[in-house]
Amino acid sequence: MEKDLDFFEMIYNHSLLKKEDYKEICKAHTKIEFQKGSVLLETGKIAREFYIIEEGLFRSFLYDYNGNETTTEFYCPKEILIESLSLFQRMPSKENFQAITDAIVWKIEYDTFQELLQNIEGFREWGRTWATSQIFILKQRSINVLTINAKDRYLNLIKERPQIIKQSPLKYIASYLGITDTSLSRIRKEISTT
Secondary structure (H helix, E strand, O other): OHHHHHHHHHHOOOOOOOHHHHHHHHHOOEEEEEOOOOEEEOOOOOOOEEEEEEEOOEEEEEEOOOOOEEEEEEEOOOOEEOOHHHHHHOOOOOOEEEEOOOEEEEEEEHHHHHHHHHHOHHHHHHHHHHHHHHHHHHHHHHHHHHHOOHHHHHHHHHHHOHHHHHHOOHHHHHHHHOOOHHHHHHHHHHHHOO
16 A cells, blocks of 8 residues: 555645545555556547556557558556546547556546545646646647657657657557658667667
8 A cells, every 4th residue: 555655646746735635546546457459448439537557558549541550649657548638528539548568557537536636635736737747748749740850759769768669569659750660660770870
């Protein structure tokens, strides 16, 4: 329990949250294991929960207008795996969410999350801070795709989220970077010879 509590204090870190708040937050989550390849949410379904990753690697993906599979995001340990639009707007998801490796996550149901938001002021404040940071991250990624070349985006991925490079198939990484598998192979070869 103490180890779990430490994990939640790290994830939901906010100065207004007290020890007893973290105990409530911890109790609101359920630990689940997923096997590699498991689908957590499919296109067309409405998200009813979100997950905090303890171990493992996940991705979200969709099919473009030509039917090509495109990885839209990766989710690593200590990150929140969420389909925000579907969860909060009660809309069918436009993306699929899948485990790339075997994984351990903590699940929290939408209704339980809403109760925590209503009952714990620090949790509400954490939620606002988290949502703001996600908007910034999304905006920065959009800008990077347009202003940074594929090689530098790949190098940033190596530096900032090395687990993705170690555990994800190259085709997922290539589609996430918006390049072909062949281009990624060329970039990797170029990097290894420098």
